[in-house]
Amino acid sequence: MGLIINLETASPVCSVALSRDGKVLGFRDSTEDKSHATRLTIFIQELFNDHGVKAENLDAISLSMGPGSYTGLRIGASVAKGMAYGAGKPVIGIPTLKALANGFFSAHQQDIPGSPEAGEVLLCPMLDARRMEVYSALYDTGINEVSPVEALVLEPESYRSLLDQHLICFFGTGSDKAAEIIKHPNARFFTGIVLSATFQPELAETLFNTGEFIDAAYFEPHYLKEFIASLPKNKLFG
Secondary structure, eight states: OOEEEEEEOSSSOEEEEEEETTEEEEEEEEOSTTOHHHHHHHHHHHHHHHHTOOGGGOSEEEEEOOSSOHHHHHHHHHHHHHHHHHHTOOEEEEOHHHHHHHHHHHHHGGGOOSOGGGTOEEEEEEEEOSTTEEEEEEEOTTOOEEEEEEEEEOOTTTTHHHHTTSEEEEESTTHHHHHHHOOOTTEEEEOSOOOOGGGSHHHHHHHHHTTOOBOTTTOOOOOSSOOOOOOOGGGTTO
């Protein structure tokens, strides 16, 4: 049983949740663009103050480890490492898309047609990437990985063979693009599902209880693709 601070910085939403035994005690988030650098540590301190907690009282730090925003993931990793070193606490790494699948299914299980318990339904969390590309993976309703994380360029035939056999629920910031391209009677698209630190505690508690921690000294977020910096237009030919 653990007291865990959960950090989510893989998307434009910056959020933090404090949890005990897999249950959320408190939560902060911001949808303000590029707020991770300014808000993340403030949210952590606010939750500590609200619940009379200090970093040394924690049992672990849970971190969304990608894929997602390059800058956001780096900020989250830096803060998690700093807390781990300063307080001598272990770090738990949560695959971002697995957390998204867990949060979706916990909130929307009753909205899914078919028989999830019979393996008829697959979950496909998607994060928006460039142009028609998404970061995606597939999970069953037990949140077990069926297909690993990939950077996928969406096409009309994407997931066709699986859709012929399963109902697939698409959700996350990339699912709107998928809905424009993937046309199949077994495809279900859910809007408004965004990443949240509240999706992590249940997964983090399981990993904490089994002692599955990441090595903070050598950990790098799962960027999936290399960062490509953009130059201002007036600098391109300067």
